[in-house]
Amino acid sequence: MTTPPTPGHAAPPAVAEELRIAIARLSRRLRTLRPSGPGDEPAPLSLTQFAALAAIERHGSMTPRELADHEKVQPPSMTRVLAHLEERGLVARSPHPTDGRQVRLAATAAGSALLAGERRRKEAWLAQRLRELTPQEREILRRAAPILDKISKA
Template identity: 65%
Template sequence: MLTNPQNTDPAANLRSDAGLASALRVSLARLTRRLRKQAVGHILTPTQLAALAAVERHTTMTPGELAEHEKVQPPSMTRVVSHLEERGLLARSPHPTDRRQVTLSVTPAGAALLKEERRRKEAWLAQRLGELTPEEKAILRRAAPILEKLSQM
């Protein structure tokens, strides 16, 4: 019988930082894929959704600020912004102090799309959480701020 010596004791693998990193990477990637499947039914890519949500969180941003925030090259963000603007989800306005710039803001249609997107994903996740034990939910409540901290590093 073939065995995988690296995977003989999953709990032991979680004791090292490398093992924990690997387990978190796999689990978070799976969870992200499952959440993406709950999409509203629109034709936006994850990058386009992330950009739209970033502008909503910051109220207004320049395309350059958005590219920097999302860690993509400005030409790539230009295409994302154009796509979102064509669909009526983002609006461009003159920059208040720099005539060479524009600011981006989320339109009511964009805000509605994001609201529905979040509602669907949170409903799916709430249903999954309902299947967990009280102890498992308590662990996740303690872990949530730590995961947020990791996402900001």
């Protein structure tokens, strides 16, 4: 027989469910932030294309196979994503330093600028939502951020 949780101390499964739902909603909301309104262009890339470009920028350079493995997609699917990113001038290929059969991918200046704009838009949205919270709520989130990061890397 298990001991019921005391008030204010949710059992781990309940915490897991609450976190899963809250994180999924927040993630979905952030993914939907796209340019809109007067003067804004429609979203230039799909979510998969954005994720691939961000991974390339974050890791410096990668082979197409490394990128496919990182993004957990099949190489043929990644080939289509990369073709679009290259066509847009957002990634560039260069010879692999030790294996002449492979290439390395790197984000171009245009690719990095596009990602920076997306990050600014999302961070501005989050900053506005944080301003709506109490100082105590903001402090809780500040302290929780490294813990959530730790969980995400497990």
